[in-house]
Amino acid sequence: MKPTLAVWKFASCDGCQLTILDLEDDLLALTGAIEISDFREATSAVVEGPYDLSLVEGSITTPHDAERIQEIRRNSKALITIGACATSGGIQALRNFADVDEFTRVVYASPQYISTLATSTPISDHVSVDFELRGCPIDKRQLLELVSAFLIGRKPRIPTTSVCTECKRRGVVCVTVAHGTPCLGPVTQAGCGALCPAYNRGCFGCFGPMESPNTSSLIPLLRRLGRSDTDVERLFSTFNAGSEPFRKAAGHG
Amino acid sequence: MESERSVVIAPEALDDLIGALRRRGFRVLGPTVRDGAIVYDELDSASELPIGVTDRQEPGSYRLEERDDEARFGYAVGPHSWKRFLFPPRITLWRAKAENGGRKIEEEPPNETQLAFIGVRSCELSAIAIQDRVFIGGKFVDRDYAARRDGAFLLAVNCGEPGANCFCASMDAGPRVRDPYDLALTEMLDGEHRFLVEVGSERGADVLAELPSVPASQSDVASALAVTNDAAARMTKAMPQVDLHALLAGSLEHPRWDDVASRCLSCTNCTLVCPTCFCSSVEDTSDLAGVETARERVWDSCFSLDYSYIHGGSIRASSRSRYRQWLTHKLGTWVDQFGTAGCVGCGRCITWCPVGIDITEEVAALSKQEEKSHAATA
Incomplete structure (x- = not known):
């Protein structure tokens, strides 16, 4: 059965x-x-x-x-x-x-x-x-x-690394480094296949925080790329706003 | 330089060169502009080369700019390396199918397409030589790498345009080509736009014989030499000239690791753009019916938690320990393992690190502190 x-x-x-x-x-x-x-x-x-x-x-x-x-x-x-x-x-x-x-x-x-x-x-x-x-x-x-x-009955292959791993495997050009586009890829878990960066958009963080998200290093970079404190708060306040690393990055304590 | 075998070709002859390689059945791969970067992809003609385009690089930044000439190779290196063709991001190793109560296992046939690489820099030839040692230089030969590497045609290009993150000279890996190649070009933009071609193999000579060329004059040879001498002189970055192996071995508890860990995103970009990093993991797949399974090899990185996962958990749980592992292996224990360091000074890890962590600065910080601690104990 x-x-x-x-x-x-x-x-x-x-x-x-x-x-x-x-x-x-x-x-x-x-x-x-x-x-x-x-x-x-x-x-x-x-x-x-x-x-x-x-x-x-x-x-x-x-x-x-x-x-x-x-x-x-x-x-x-x-x-x-x-x-x-x-x-x-x-x-x-x-x-x-x-x-x-x-x-x-x-x-x-x-x-x-x-x-x-x-x-x-x-x-x-x-x-x-x-x-x-x-x-x-x-x-x-x-x-x-x-x-x-x-x-x-086997372990699923669901990586917990960053979206960057998928960009690099696909050969997608980094939108942050090459275009100056703010991207949550480095702190976001892989899984989408780097969908947005493959279309020259920054990652929106749909898959939530990756295994060891260093948001406190990424946030100054987002600021250097022209995002205000309010913009940064909004970037982290989307589909995974409730996850602890993104909640803290958005300043929700 | 073997001036007696050198010839000069016009830029237009590059198209003949690509044609000659394609006629011989090669899959011709080379630099082309895509999505704001010079990437490596399949080339049908020389018109797809990055004509008149250069790259401006800084830690964590890469931008294309127009040149005021028609240079074909007037850039440093981009986000791709030849590793993605010799050691692809994902390959199937074997497949198994449930049949008659048992399992039939089929090894994946090796790649039989002959590869031709256009525009291989000296640092990249060095990187290929390093990966040769890793994959085919020891007791255990990587069958897939061997098949792709075997017969690959290497059209090298002496570097005339080092980027701001390049430090190949200090790693003894460039800018002048030294490792084996089939043909080596030097692009000369002084006076008439032309290329000096040096022959490195019989089949290189065979291909060259199909192109319109003239013998190189003494002044052509001198101009070509000036291109790489000038490139070396313009290289601003350098790896500190210290005993890297000893430095890394003596820096295991250095406070700098905490400093770099606060900046490191553990995103794996440095390792995946590195032309020598070779970490992979092996994964099994199965279909819904449980009938067909496959084993795949996929690029991995020492920056992932899973990579050091053994019974009980990841042994490198902090990004401090993961960055330390990467640098200590790259510049230190790599020598014990393969007889050479794993860095060729191409600068990709600096450019493509989103937060611009600079390997030469990290080494400088480690060596500076070490000097201090030695001074204190002396």
């Missing part, structure tokens, strides 16, 4: 789930190797758990979700988080540095109906996680690698 797969959504944009559907030709190979038992983005047909593998997208932002993830963990042999929201809290973790009550009062006509937490937190803050796949969104080659490794 094939192992079973469930895909879950929490606070997120669905982009990582769509990456699964975007596997195209490999999607058939995936369904050949694993039984999709619960994946609401793809099908309304649902098979009851427990599941061999759960992929979890999104962060925990409501009391209800904080309970729901416990149930999913109980129903999953292995639980892998997919994407920046699930692994660091996502862009919505900016609420962690602001007043959520004030937000709800400003945005909603009847804020008393809103039940939300003051923070957006990664799944690993709530339950034990077997692997965290980075990215906003995740990279489909990395997802295939991770699921293939899981099925065969």
